[in-house]
Amino acid sequence: xxxxxxxxxxxxxxxxxxxxxxxxxxxxxxxxxxxxxxxxxxxxxxxxxxxxxxxxxxxxxxxxxxxxxxxxxxxxxxxxxxxxxxxxxxxxxxxxxxxxxxxxxxxxxxxxxxxxxxxxxxxxxxxxxxxxxxxxxxxxxxxxxxxxxxxxxxxxxxxxxxxxxxxxxxxxxxxxxxxxxxxxxxxxxxxxxxxxxxxxxxxxxxxxxxxxxxxxxxxxxxxxxxxxxxxxxxxxxxxxxxxxxxxxxxxxxxxxxxxxxxxxxxxxxxxxxxxxxxxxxxxxxxxxxxxxxxxxxxxxxxxxxxxxxxxxxxxxxxxxxxxxxxxxxxxxxxxxxxxxxxxxxxxxxxxxxxxxxxxxxxxxxxxxxxxxxxxxxxxxxxxxxxxx
Numbered sequence: 094x095x096x097x098x099x100x101x102x103x104x105x106x107x108x109x110x111x112x113x114x115x116x117x118x119x120x121x122x123x124x125x126x127x128x129x130x131x132x133x134x135x136x137x138x139x140x141x142x143x144x145x146x147x148x149x150x151x152x153x154x155x156x157x158x159x160x161x162x163x164x165x166x167x168x169x170x171x172x173x174x175x176x177x178x179x180x181x182x183x184x185x186x187x188x189x190x191x192x193x194x195x196x197x198x199x200x201x202x203x204x205x206x207x208x209x210x211x212x213x214x215x216x217x218x219x220x221x222x223x224x225x226x227x228x229x230x231x232x233x234x235x236x237x238x239x240x241x242x243x244x245x246x247x248x249x250x251x252x253x254x255x256x257x258x259x260x261x262x263x264x265x266x267x268x269x270x271x272x273x274x275x276x277x278x279x280x281x282x283x284x285x286x287x288x289x290x291x292x293x294x295x296x297x298x299x300x301x302x303x304x305x306x307x308x309x310x311x312x313x314x315x316x317x318x319x320x321x322x323x324x325x326x327x328x329x330x331x332x333x334x335x336x337x338x339x340x341x342x343x344x345x346x347x348x349x350x351x352x353x354x355x356x357x358x359x360x361x362x363x364x365x366x367x368x369x370x371x372x373x374x375x376x377x378x379x380x381x382x383x384x385x386x387x388x389x390x391x392x393x394x395x396x397x398x399x400x401x402x403x404x405x406x407x408x409x410x411x412x413x414x415x416x417x418x419x420x421x422x423x424x425x426x427x428x429x430x431x432x433x434x435x436x437x438x439x440x441x442x443x444x445x446x447x448x449x450x451x452x453x454x455x456x457x458x459x460x461x462x463x464x465x466x467x468x469x470x471x472x473x474x475x476x477x478x479x480x481x
Contacts, residue, residue: 160206218259227349257317298331319363
């Protein structure tokens, strides 16, 4: 089926193979390559359509987003058009992340503005919840580990998504990776923009309190992700998980499956109403989600179980001066011959009786062996030729 993109067309459906709408005559191909085949949804500033790219041999699917503001009025439409253009600029950069749809094209045709994006084949988390039931702790931890780095990337580019909810998180079929979609509500976060009250944007129940005043901050996305998690754990709408009389969350009472105190504390801090008590960045949440191993434990693990034995060296390095070696060898000689070695010039050895011929022969042999040992210490293989 072909779908006509003329907002005023009363019968937009057309049979396959047609290039012009049979009802209104509008051209069905955008830029002579993108063909809409069915509508996907409609938001405050536009409509989205599933489409195919006929310029490529495989005719891959893509998503067409048509700028079509519901609110009318010159100023309103002009402002909405500016936001639509800004979205295209932001997505051109953000779409280079593997977990954010890539921007394929941005153009105008027949007085309408269009975005064409990569199509993410998979089911969103709202559909998963309906099909599979409540999430458990392991699934929520996996979700946070997968999406928090994406939020960190988005925030590093000074963008606030402002509409984190299960419908805007798709699990891609080919690799099961989570993809963050629909940046139509996102805004550029600069110093002046953050200090200025803007338009209240976000989904009821999932949007942080400050967003109702048009004052979204990076921590607003943390809040939306936290509320998404407790919704997935309980299968209940966020409004039913908050006690307005006590001004506190009561999501633990609605749990389908128990969660650890550690995860509970993380989620509680993500959904704090007061911004200054909430996590300020995705990195802070990741740090608590994956605490580092204590240094003492790491050191213990790295300690070798057996002592390291250094293999003997064939030619030991000289670590002492030649004079010190001579003195030590003389002392060894004196121990073999039972004659004490003088320790200083002031100390003279006591007179010794004359040695016998056998003692003289032993002394000569010992001297020869000590000289050979000395040559080894000094690095010469031939005792008769010591190193220069």
